[in-house]
Amino acid sequence: MKLIRSALIGVGVAAIANLTLFGNSGDLSPRFKDNEYLNNTTGEELYRANCARCHGDNGEGGKGPNLTTENKKAKWKDSDSKIIRQIQKGGFFMPSFRKKLTDDEIRSIAAYVRELPPVSK
Numbered sequence: 001m002k003l004i005r006s007a008l009i010g011v012g013v014a015a016i017a018n019l020t021l022f023g024n025s026g027d028l029s030p031r032f033k034d035n036e037y038l039n040n041t042t043g044e045e046l047y048r049a050n051c052a053r054c055h056g057d058n059g060e061g062g063k064g065p066n067l068t069t070e071n072k073k074a075k076w077k078d079s080d081s082k083i084i085r086q087i088q089k090g091g092f093f094m095p096s097f098r099k100k101l102t103d104d105e106i107r108s109i110a111a112y113v114r115e116l117p118p119v120s121k
Helices: 002-022 043-050 070-075 081-089 103-114
Strands: none
Touching: 043 103, 081 103
16 A cells, blocks of 8 residues: 555656646646746757757757858847847747747847857758
């Protein structure tokens, strides 16, 4: 009986942890905006969780454009504002991340993207 009770408690704890990290939508991507556990996430971690599936692990592109080309870097040379605006508003096939990420998280991603070294496919 103790073994069954322990197993049920373990399953309950795992379920609560899953809901805390991933929400109850069945979406397996972490929730960054409301999850205190992930509030200190770096720009790289945020990029990998939210951007890499389209822009590649190193910004090399895929579904989305390569973020490391000289043309892209030239657009961003003066400030992060254009990167921030693109992340907030989305565009073409890119979704808006304004409601998913905080302003600080978006700024962290922008700073990370600005520093990506050139990568070619």
